[in-house]
Amino acid sequence: MTKVDEKDLCAMERAHIDSKERLVTLSCTVNGEAISEDIDPTMLLLHFLRDRLKLFGTKEACGEGECGACTIVMDGEAVNSCLVLAIEAQGSEITTVEGLSRDGELSILQQEFINGDALQCGFCTPGFLMSARALLDRNPDPSDDDIIEGLSGNLCRCTGYRQIFEAVKRAAKREREELSRS
Ligand code: FES
Numbered sequence: 001m002t003k004v005d006e007k008d009l010c011a012m013e014r015a016h017i018d019s020k021e022r023l024v025t026l027s028c029t030v031n032g033e034a035i036s037e038d039i040d041p042t043m044l045l046l047h048f049l050r051d052r053l054k055l056f057g058t059k060e061a062c063g064e065g066e067c068g069a070c071t072i073v074m075d076g077e078a079v080n081s082c083l084v085l086a087i088e089a090q091g092s093e094i095t096t097v098e099g100l101s102r103d104g105e106l107s108i109l110q111q112e113f114i115n116g117d118a119l120q121c122g123f124c125t126p127g128f129l130m131s132a133r134a135l136l137d138r139n140p141d142p143s144d145d146d147i148i149e150g151l152s153g154n155l156c157r158c159t160g161y162r163q164i165f166e167a168v169k170r171a172a173k174r175e176r177e178e179l180s181r182s
């Protein structure tokens with residue numbers, strides 16, 4: 001194991017304290033609401049959402065970009081919030097799983113996860129939903145391969161992915177039908 005000498009440790013500690021003294025203002029939109037908060041510039045977006053905004057639907061699991069449990073949608077892209085500094089969200093539009101429902105009614109995507117038994121545990125499901133949301137927003141008529149690719153960053157070690165795949169497919173169809181009626 002590499003040995004960190006005491007001088008380096010002191011420098012690291014000082015940098016951390018300094019960063020806390022230099023707060024920066026983050027302004028963005030989260031689930032349709034304008035937010036402006038003073039934050040430590042080293043704070044992760046995941047921690048900003050959970051600890052500051054109390055949006056606990058976004059989960060922390062691996063913490064290193066491997067599992068997708070922390071996925072949110074930022075400016076239309078599915079993003080691992082454990083890999084992004086909160087300040088990188090400056091001016092952006094963020095949707096978390098809490099932002100999928102409207103006026104207490106679950107979105108079509110959420111309904112199809114329920115209808116098709118695609119709900120897994122509370123750790124992986126929000127991430128799957130958010131990756132699917134980003135996919136359907138940029139591609140309302142995805143091919144099977146598009147769906148597989150769109151969900152490829154999300155892991156569940158407990159299941160096959162068939163029901164999740166089918167739920168996204170059905171949601172895409174229902175959303176297209178809804179759009180054509182409006
Ligand atoms: S917690 Fe972010 S990818 Fe696993």
Ligand code: FES
Nearest residue numbers: 120121124156158
């Ligand atoms: S990780 Fe959530 S059910 Fe497998």
